[in-house]
Amino acid sequence: MAALPFELAPAIAALPFVSFLIALLVGAFAPRLLPKGGAIPGILATAGSLVLSVWAAVAVWNHPDGMYHDSITWVAGVGDAAFDLQFGILLDPLSTMMLVIVSLVAVLVHVFSLGYMNDEGETGLPRYYAGLGLFTASMLSFVFASNLLMAFMFFELVGLCSWLLIGFWFREPGPPSAAKKAFLVTRFGDYFFLVGVVGVFATFGTTAFVGSESFPILADQVLAGEGASVTTFLGLDPQAWFSVLGLLILGGVIGKSAQFPLHTWLPDAMEGPTPVSALIHAATMVAAGVYLVARIYGFYALLPQVMALIALVGGFTALFAATMGVVKREIKQVLAYSTISQYGYMMLGLGAGGYVAATFHLMTHAFFKALLFLGAGSVIIAMHHNENMWDMGGLKEKMPVTYYAFLSGSLALAGIVPFSGFWSKDEVLYEALVHGLESPILLAAYAMGLLAVFFTGFYTFRMVFLTFHGKPRTDTARDPHAVGWNVKVPLVVLGTLAAVAGLVNMVPVAEVTGIHLEFLHDWLDAGPEALTAHHYADLIPYASGEIGSPLLTVLLSAGVSLGLALSGAGAAWLLYDVPEPIRHTDRLGRVKTVLFNNYYQDEFQVWLANGVTLPLARVADKFDQGVIDGVVNGVSSVSLFSGGRIKRIQTGVVSNYAFLLTMGLVVLLVFIGVTGGWF
Amino acid sequence: MVPIEYYLLLSAAVFCIGVFGILTRKNALLFLMSVELLLNAANINLVAFSRFHGNLTGQTFSLFTLALAAAEVAIGIGIILVLYRNFADVDVTKATTMRW
Numbered sequence: 001m002a003a004l005p006f007e008l009a010p011a012i013a014a015l016p017f018v019s020f021l022i023a024l025l026v027g028a029f030a031p032r033l034l035p036k037g038g039a040i041p042g043i044l045a046t047a048g049s050l051v052l053s054v055w056a057a058v059a060v061w062n063h064p065d066g067m068y069h070d071s072i073t074w075v076a077g078v079g080d081a082a083f084d085l086q087f088g089i090l091l092d093p094l095s096t097m098m099l100v101i102v103s104l105v106a107v108l109v110h111v112f113s114l115g116y117m118n119d120e121g122e123t124g125l126p127r128y129y130a131g132l133g134l135f136t137a138s139m140l141s142f143v144f145a146s147n148l149l150m151a152f153m154f155f156e157l158v159g160l161c162s163w164l165l166i167g168f169w170f171r172e173p174g175p176p177s178a179a180k181k182a183f184l185v186t187r188f189g190d191y192f193f194l195v196g197v198v199g200v201f202a203t204f205g206t207t208a209f210v211g212s213e214s215f216p217i218l219a220d221q222v223l224a225g226e227g228a229s230v231t232t233f234l235g236l237d238p239q240a241w242f243s244v245l246g247l248l249i250l251g252g253v254i255g256k257s258a259q260f261p262l263h264t265w266l267p268d269a270m271e272g273p274t275p276v277s278a279l280i281h282a283a284t285m286v287a288a289g290v291y292l293v294a295r296i297y298g299f300y301a302l303l304p305q306v307m308a309l310i311a312l313v314g315g316f317t318a319l320f321a322a323t324m325g326v327v328k329r330e331i332k333q334v335l336a337y338s339t340i341s342q343y344g345y346m347m348l349g350l351g352a353g354g355y356v357a358a359t360f361h362l363m364t365h366a367f368f369k370a371l372l373f374l375g376a377g378s379v380i381i382a383m384h385h386n387e388n389m390w391d392m393g394g395l396k397e398k399m400p401v402t403y404y405a406f407l408s409g410s411l412a413l414a415g416i417v418p419f420s421g422f423w424s425k426d427e428v429l430y431e432a433l434v435h436g437l438e439s440p441i442l443l444a445a446y447a448m449g450l451l452a453v454f455f456t457g458f459y460t461f462r463m464v465f466l467t468f469h470g471k472p473r474t475d476t477a478r479d480p481h482a483v484g485w486n487v488k489v490p491l492v493v494l495g496t497l498a499a500v501a502g503l504v505n506m507v508p509v510a511e512v513t514g515i516h517l518e519f520l521h522d523w524l525d526a527g528p529e530a531l532t533a534h535h536y537a538d539l540i541p542y543a544s545g546e547i548g549s550p551l552l553t554v555l556l557s558a559g560v561s562l563g564l565a566l567s568g569a570g571a572a573w574l575l576y577d578v579p580e581p582i583r584h585t586d587r588l589g590r591v592k593t594v595l596f597n598n599y600y601q602d603e604f605q606v607w608l609a610n611g612v613t614l615p616l617a618r619v620a621d622k623f624d625q626g627v628i629d630g631v632v633n634g635v636s637s638v639s640l641f642s643g644g645r646i647k648r649i650q651t652g653v654v655s656n657y658a659f660l661l662t663m664g665l666v667v668l669l670v671f672i673g674v675t676g677g678w679f
Numbered sequence: 680m681v682p683i684e685y686y687l688l689l690s691a692a693v694f695c696i697g698v699f700g701i702l703t704r705k706n707a708l709l710f711l712m713s714v715e716l717l718l719n720a721a722n723i724n725l726v727a728f729s730r731f732h733g734n735l736t737g738q739t740f741s742l743f744t745l746a747l748a749a750a751e752v753a754i755g756i757g758i759i760l761v762l763y764r765n766f767a768d769v770d771v772t773k774a775t776t777m778r779w
Contacts, residue, residue, distance in 0.1 A: 652775030654710075658701045
């Protein structure tokens with residue numbers, strides 16, 4: 001008999017699902033009965049999930065095994081090499097931490113939606129809250145999934161919810177198109193993920209995350225040559241085949257976490273309502289990809305080539321997206337590119353062997369990015385839904401709560417000490433540096449990540465100064481719309497968290513002073529043996545280097561990244577913290593045009609579709625219509641023609657039939673006679 | 680005793696007359712008569728072999744064949760009646776409407 005919080009774990013996902021059903025059914029049949037268009041059931045359900053998640057986290061911490069795992073079989077295998085398909089709940093330090101983050105952000109976003117959607121007189125609110133409820137339920141189920149197949153199913157469901165919510169304002173031209181793009185681009189990655197799931201089943205016969213029969217453990221045993229045997233395909237040896245599987249699953253991760261080259265959907269997804277951007281496209285759903293890698297880190301840590309690729313993609317995406325964020329005009333676009341960039345850091349951390357660092361950044365980013373999006377939402381309410389930063393300015397005096405919360409989030413995003421983003425980003429870069437000193441590929445990824453720190457500081461404070469400082473540049477900015485308590489409360493909560501969440505894992509301070517401050521590390525080490533940070537640290541295929549001494553390395557890494565962040569922020573301060581800022585990025589000339597058009601990535605993808613895929617499809621169509629269908633149609637016309645001729649022997653005259661019968665008999669007799677030797 | 684070959688020759692002759700009738704005539708009633716000849720040719724064979732082998736099995740079977748022939752005539756006359764109603768004739772070569 002498991003403890004009560006574990007018994008109640010299914011309710012963590014079931015509560016938001018109930019709120020989804022309420023918003024959907026009551027909203028469809030009796031909308032007058034639904035308080036606030038479904039917001040109240042949503043808030044209550046997500047608050048319940050939050051309480052249960054915190055309770056489960058406490059229970060996991062106190063449990064001797066450090067985890068809870070239970071599953072049911074929904075399809076039993078048949079035959080010799082059978083495997084069962086299971087639904088299960090896995091509560092360990094990583095998943096409960098993520099449950100708390102997701103449900104906390106979900107509660108705050110629901111509250112914020114009262115201000116952003118209800119008070120603004122939007123229609124279709126039950127649909128909106130139904131979407132949020134279904135999303136929260138799916139995301140929470142994804143987080144506590146105990147096997148890869150279940151994770152995949154909920155991975156798809158969150159994608160569906162993302163599509164529903166981006167396209168919320170479906171009567172305008174932009175949102176439906178953006179929703180389709182997001183759906184298709186992420187689905188392109190998910191296709192690889194699906195093949196990977198099937199591959200893992202075929203290889204290991206299981207997709208479980210935990211236990212002695214889980215696939216990361218089996219893979220470890222196979223590579224160590226310890227008896228366990230698996231089926232590999234394409235004639236590859238286990239190491240190479242596991243790398244193929246790892247890359248296939250990584251396809252889903254790159255699509256969902258908006259990494260290069262599948263990042264193009266995320267900026268367009270900003271067409272959705274801003275609370276949706278905060279919940280789905282910043283704090284939680286986009287984190288699903290990174291979370292998946294962390295979840296099966298025991299598998300990835302065995303594959304050095306895949307790890308190096310993850311680090312390179314992450315480092316490149318961090319820099320690539322940050323440069324685009326520098327020139328954007330709309331506040332949400334800047335945040336979208338910064339989201340892509342920050343997820344790049346997490347991938348860099350994971351690829352560089354910094355499991356704790358990446359998880360830490362995942363947590364702090366969820367807080368400060370949700371905060372920034374909600375802050376942007378507050379600004380957008382005040383500006384009557386004008387998102388252009390060049391029409392703002394001087395909002396600092398008019399909306400102080402939003403300003404200080406936003407500033408806290410911006411300091412965290414830019415990585416200024418002591419805000420949360422500094423500690424986590426610094427740890428990611430530190431891991432990349434110490435492992436990169438022994439591996440040139442990682443060092444390249446580190447260099448890109450480090451350079452991106454400067455751009456992050458610059459675009460973050462360009463956004464802050466353009467929005468809140470200087471003189472108001474339009475009439476709307478001179479007389480902004482007031483925002484209510486339901487907007488301010490989530491901002492204050494997240495603003496506080498963005499400032500202090502980094503204190504749970506102050507590695508540099510711990511290194512310098514010797515005081516034990518690495519609480520997140522302890523937390524992630526509390527789980528079952530095979531899922532601990534300690535175990536992963538043993539598995540990763542990298543050696544650690546240092547510059548001078550360990551202490552010097554830590555200080556140098558932290559100092560360089562802080563210096564770059566400060567110089568970026570300082571540059572923005574010099575250029576944009578003036579009463580009448582001008583468009584300094586115009587001086588970049590053609591570089592700005594390229595950046596403003598997102599390196600022509602969208603055009604490139606359209607060209608890929610129109611210029612490469614379409615002709616290819618045409619050729620395939622020709623082959624299909626001509627050769628394949630030609631053979632089939634040929635067979636049928638030959639039968640039809642010969643049938644038309646042969647049917648003529650059916651005259652309908654009885655005498656003819658009798659004649660044929662008689663002749664047949666005669667021929668038979670002659671034949672038997674000749675072969676039987678009568679003549 | 681008459682040798683069995685004589686009976687067999689008689690039987691074959693009767694059978695050939697029956698087949699000739701079926702192949703050359705158009706009248707459905709003549710068809711029925713020709714079929715009777717075919718059946719009786721078989722009967723002659725059965726009886727002849729029955730006598731040749733000295734048991735009564737063949738003769739018993741020929742009685743069955745006679746009963747069968749009676750039943751066949753009953754059905755055949757019925758078919759001919761319908762044929763006449765529909766085509767106002769008993770010519771079997773006219774009834775070709777169900778071919779294709």
